[in-house]
Amino acid sequence: MRKLLKTLEERFFFVLMAGSTAFLALLLLMIITIIVYKGLPSLTWEMVSQTPKGGYYFGREGGLLNAIIGSLYLASGAVALSLSISLPLALAMNVYFRNRKKLVNGIRFILDLLWGIPSIVYGAFGFTIMIYLGIRASLLAGIITVSIFILPIMVRAMDEVMKNVPLSLLESAFSLGSTRREVAFKVVTRQCFPGIITAVLLAFGRGIGDVAAVLFTTGYTDNIPTSLMDQTATLPLAVFFQLGSPIPEVQNRAYAAALILTVIILAISVATRLLSRKFHKTSIK
Amino acid sequence: MENPIISIRNLNLYFEKQHVLKNINIEIPHNKVTVILGPSGCGKTTLLKTLNRLVDLHDHVKISGKIMLDDKDILVPNIDVTGIRKKMGLLSQKPSPLPMTIFNNVAYGLRINGLRGKRKLMPLVEKHLREANLWDEVKDRLRDPASRLSIGQQQRLCLARGLAVNPEIILADEPTSALDPISSTVIEQQFAELKKHYTIVMVTHVLRQARRIADHIVFMYLGEVIEQGPAREFFNNPKEQKTRDYLKGAFN
Amino acid sequence: MYNFVRKTKDTISEAWVKFVLMLIFLLPLVILASLLNKSWMVIQTSGIGDLLFSSVWRPMAGQFGFKPFIISSVYVTVLGLIITAPVCLLSAIYLTYYGSKRMTAFMQPIIDILAGIPSVIYGVWGVLIIVPFTGRFLAPLFGYESTGFSILSGGLVLAVMLIPFILNILIEIFRTVPHEQMEASLSLGASKWESIKHVAVRRSLPGIVSAFALGLSRAFGETIAVLMVVGNVVGIPRSPFDTGYPLPALIANNYGEMLSIPMFDSALMFAALVLLMVVVCFNLMSRYVIIFMEKRQ
Known part of the structure; x- marks a missing residue:
């Protein structure tokens, strides 16, 4: 009798576990289906090739080109800026100050802390900095804010890869008389190149999808920005603002923007996957 | 000993609280093969990596004593470490080619010394690959990534790469332990050839290998040097009881 | 040269x-x-x-009582965590101990993609699916009247967003349980499920707690998706079907006006400061738990 109960318990939980796992797959399918179903009918050529025209927000002509280009500018700029900090930092932890465990653990601790801070707080922080420096809401302010927000994401991803560089590789590079810079930027960077690209893609995906960090800092405009000091629209902001409109045509455009954003994110995800597969084939073990 | 190239005096090394090297005094002769012999875990590798300051890569290491190379103490803090490392090529247990092509692996050391341009690099790359007895096997595939070579070939590539920096000394840390017997023989033969121009310091725990190639022996046990001297004397007429036990195979 | x-x-x-x-x-x-x-x-x-x-929220009069927002935040966050916890735990156990290699290889990209979907997309999905679901189905079921824009919708959307985040940490934690311990339990005649219950889960308990703590801090700061479904009406919510107005939503919604009302910007930055402190505290706590766990091993 007890045995039967036990078996029943195990069966019960097995079904529950398998069910919840299957639910995850269903969930993704459901989210993507609804975004495609709602977004596809409004996703015309006009949407991706034109900026908003007069009366756009009452449902007349125009498209989302300003937001698409704005998002790409913002995310690329932020990733580039962040890379100039995060790559040296990851190399500092794994090459330059490799022999200083306490320091490296201190940095990892701070990165964990920064990583946990919500993007709205980064947005608020970016806003205070903006006021302090006297910059107005602009592409530049957005780039700076997003680059700070994706910094811990990038460094952690790179650190993960660089931690696994075998010590013997560092040793042989150093024994050839290389300086720390040469070991870091010529040997380790090359060895971890696919990992660095993965980190960049990951950060790009985060940067392009975030609203809360740019809400205060980029402003919003119907034009494509022509300089760093211009305001800019972004895709997630376009979704957010247009969904709040009472006019159905404008709401539909929010769905179209959501679909474009989802496609970009999925493309990044596929690229990352292909890359890591290729990496496994050629890396030195 | 006349003009030793390296002489180590009263070297002590602590790793965290562990006393890894205990009061080491060694002299290493010029243009000979010196073998540091001893059972695994007796501090041989640490000693080798202290010679070119690779121990700097680790935390919690404390060193005292002196290592004189060309009458200069290389353990003083302000010395040009890259310069010292250039004088000593390292061959580690497992070959670790740099993540680049075969050609660039050898050219790497030349380039960081300021040599540029394929026309200047090519003859030198060929020369060093020949020195490592690898040229004939790779001359048609210099553009391949080094990771595609077999382990034995990779080890010889690492040798060529080390020679390209123009060292005076070759440090070898059980260089044949990961290799098949044929590749091992090739490396050993190359050492016999190379000692005309270079001083070789090799770490091994394989007694037979030491017998085959050593001119000079340093025998270590648990972080201490038990006995050192010319190989012939060491093998035929050991002075210490521990050496005799070791040669009989008492602790291996 | x-x-x-x-x-x-x-x-x-x-x-x-x-x-x-x-x-x-x-x-x-x-x-x-x-x-x-x-x-x-x-x-x-x-x-x-x-x-x-204080619950008095009158920015024009210079009165800033954050209680309604803090309560909303806590309500949404805790609700989200309660909903997501069993799903994460069950899936994590399944993927580590029952799923075949192919199964895990199939699920990993799904989890990764779920983790990568921007929160505004979760928000759109919430508006389209969750809000009508709560308003037209769940609320009548429990005898409430609701538009669907409610604390519960916020909690449900958060629960879904937390899944990939918490699940990945849990899988990592279960993988660190040594095989020998599981094998020891199995060889004593315990069934697989019993071994999981008594060895894997018990051993990983501190890790599981800290994974949920991290999830909690992530949820507490989540802004856009929650904002889009929670209703944003100032007031202390009395039931899950009431509207709510969490702290991050408050900050995000008022960025436009904040410079036109005196002290309003200062008050909103205070809200951001509260968020920061809460998140950092949870972070430190979970970190401490993990260190404690490592020491015990």
């Missing part, structure tokens, strides 16, 4: 690396200081106690 160039490059890169290192140590302090500096004005005029525990 070459050596000069090489030395210069070394010096420059060394200096840049050190600069970057300094930057990373300063960044948390600068963030804290700038938010504290901005919110100082409102803290001085109203006092921390009033700000946190």
Whole structure:
């Protein structure tokens, strides 16, 4: 009798576990289906090739080109800026100050802390900095804010890869008389190149999808920005603002923007996957 | 000993609280093969990596004593470490080619010394690959990534790469332990050839290998040097009881 | 000449690396200081106690009581965690101990993609699916009247967003349970499920707790997706079907007006400061738990 109960318990939980796992797959399918179903009918050529025209927000002509280009500018700029900090930092932890465990653990601790801070707080922080420096809401302010927000994401991803560089590789590079810079930027960077690209893609995906960090800092405009000091629209902001409109045509455009954003994110995800597969084939073990 | 190239005096090394090297005094002769012999875990590798300051890569290491190379103490803090490392090529247990092509692996050391341009690099790359007895096997595939070579070939590539920096000394840390017997023989033969121009310091725990190639022996046990001297004397007429036990195979 | 160039490059890169290192140590302090500096004005005029525990929210009159927002935040967050916890735990156990290699290989990209979907997309999905679901189905079921824009919708959307985040940490934690311990339990005649219950889960308990703590802090700061489904009406919610107005939503919704009302910007920065403190505390706590767990092993 007890045995039967036990078996029943195990069966019960097995079904529950398998069910919840299957639910995850269903969930993704459901989210993507609804975004495609709602977004596809409004996703015309006009949407991706034109900026908003007069009366756009009452449902007349125009498209989302300003937001698409704005998002790409913002995310690329932020990733580039962040890379100039995060790559040296990851190399500092794994090459330059490799022999200083306490320091490296201190940095990892701070990165964990920064990583946990919500993007709205980064947005608020970016806003205070903006006021302090006297910059107005602009592409530049957005780039700076997003680059700070994706910094811990990038460094952690790179650190993960660089931690696994075998010590013997560092040793042989150093024994050839290389300086720390040469070991870091010529040997380790090359060895971890696919990992660095993965980190960049990951950060790009985060940067392009975030609203809360740019809400205060980029402003919003119907034009494509022509300089760093211009305001800019972004895709997630376009979704957010247009969904709040009472006019159905404008709401539909929010769905179209959501679909474009989802496609970009999925493309990044596929690229990352292909890359890591290729990496496994050629890396030195 | 006349003009030793390296002489180590009263070297002590602590790793965290562990006393890894205990009061080491060694002299290493010029243009000979010196073998540091001893059972695994007796501090041989640490000693080798202290010679070119690779121990700097680790935390919690404390060193005292002196290592004189060309009458200069290389353990003083302000010395040009890259310069010292250039004088000593390292061959580690497992070959670790740099993540680049075969050609660039050898050219790497030349380039960081300021040599540029394929026309200047090519003859030198060929020369060093020949020195490592690898040229004939790779001359048609210099553009391949080094990771595609077999382990034995990779080890010889690492040798060529080390020679390209123009060292005076070759440090070898059980260089044949990961290799098949044929590749091992090739490396050993190359050492016999190379000692005309270079001083070789090799770490091994394989007694037979030491017998085959050593001119000079340093025998270590648990972080201490038990006995050192010319190989012939060491093998035929050991002075210490521990050496005799070791040669009989008492602790291996 | 070459050596000069090489030395210069070394010096420059060394200096840049050190600069970057300094930057990373300063960044948390600068963030804290700038938010504290901005919110100082409102803290001085109203006092921390009033700000946190008063329910009077009249920005025009200079009265900033954050209690309704804090309660909403806690409500949504805890609800989200309660909904997501069993799903994460069950899936994590399934994927580590029952799923085949192919199964895990199939699920990993799904989890990764779920983790990568921007929160605004979750928000759109919430508006389209969750809000009508709560309004037309769940609310009548429990005898409530609701538009669907409610604390419960916020909790449900959060629950879904937390899944990939918590699940990944849990899988990692279960993987660190040594095989020998599971095998020891199995060889004593315990069934697989019993071994999981008594060995894997018990052993990983601190890790599981800290995974949920991390999830909680992530949920507490989540802004856009929750904002889109929670209703955003100031007031203390009395049931899950009531509308709510969490702290992050408050900040996000008012960025436009904040400079036109005196002290409003200071009050909003105070809200950001509260968020920061809560998140950092949870973070430190879960970290402490993990360190404690590692020491015990």
